[in-house]
Amino acid sequence: MHIDHDHTGLPHEHPHEHAHTHEHTHDGVTHTHEHTHTHTHDHEHPHTHDHIHESGAEHTHSHGCEGACGSCQSQCEHTPKEELMALMKYMVGHNAAHAKELADLAAKLDQTGDHTAYEQVMAAVSDFEKGNMRLSVVLTSMEHE
Amino acid sequence: MCLSTVYKNKLTPEAIMMKNVMRIECKDGVVILTDLMERQMAVEGTLEMANLVDGVAVIKEAAV
Numbered sequence: 242m243h244i245d246h247d248h249t250g251l252p253h254e255h256p257h258e259h260a261h262t263h264e265h266t267h268d269g270v271t272h273t274h275e276h277t278h279t280h281t282h283d284h285e286h287p288h289t290h291d292h293i294h295e296s297g298a299e300h301t302h303s304h305g306c307e308g309a310c311g312s313c314q315s316q317c318e319h320t321p322k323e324e325l326m327a328l329m330k331y332m333v334g335h336n337a338a339h340a341k342e343l344a345d346l347a348a349k350l351d352q353t354g355d356h357t358a359y360e361q362v363m364a365a366v367s368d369f370e371k372g373n374m375r376l377s378v379v380l381t382s383m384e385h386e
Numbered sequence: 387m388c389l390s391t392v393y394k395n396k397l398t399p400e401a402i403m404m405k406n407v408m409r410i411e412c413k414d415g416v417v418i419l420t421d422l423m424e425r426q427m428a429v430e431g432t433l434e435m436a437n438l439v440d441g442v443a444v445i446k447e448a449a450v
Contacts, residue, residue, distance in 0.1 A: 324423055
């Protein structure tokens with residue numbers, strides 16, 4: 242069993258110090274100053290840290306940022322949109338597999354002599370495939386954005 | 387073949403360990419969950435229940 246720890250992996254803030262140069266104009270004279278200031282912004286880190294289990298065993302788990310950090314340039318594996326698209330891609334494939342299963346079921350109904358049920362199920366499969374095609378088009382459109 | 391939501395010890399929203407789980411492996415007293423994005427989570431315990439129709443599973447955490 243894990244013992245709870247403080248770091249939840251949620252977005253959090255750190256202060257950062259930055260040096261900037263920018264131009265000023267005084268009395269018609271333009272020159273450049275360098276100045277330093279501190280600011281904070283939200284971000285989330287993928288990280289590893291030790292856990293102490295109740296048994297006394299200690300080991301390290303890695304934690305991803307789960308794509309929640311808009312400011313992170315390079316460490317995030319997936320953006321929320323990428324994650325949604327992966328889920329949608331999975332569901333389109335999943336629906337296609339279910340459509341095939343239903344078509345197989347319809348064929349078995351036909352073999353039992355219930356041709357009316359076969360036709361109705363196949364009509365449902367056709368509707369299902371049309372809906373899935375619409376999802377597939379949306380997914381393709383998102384992939385090209 | 388559907389993705390599942392895996393819970394720790396009980397089927398309550400606050401006990402959700404991982405969503406969109408596509409693979410559950412039980413090995414040497416550890417249950418390893420993998421989600422659609424290939425993220426993994428390991429917990430010491432056993433698979434107590436998997437309802438593949440509802441897409442839910444419960445991991446019973448190992449008692450110490």
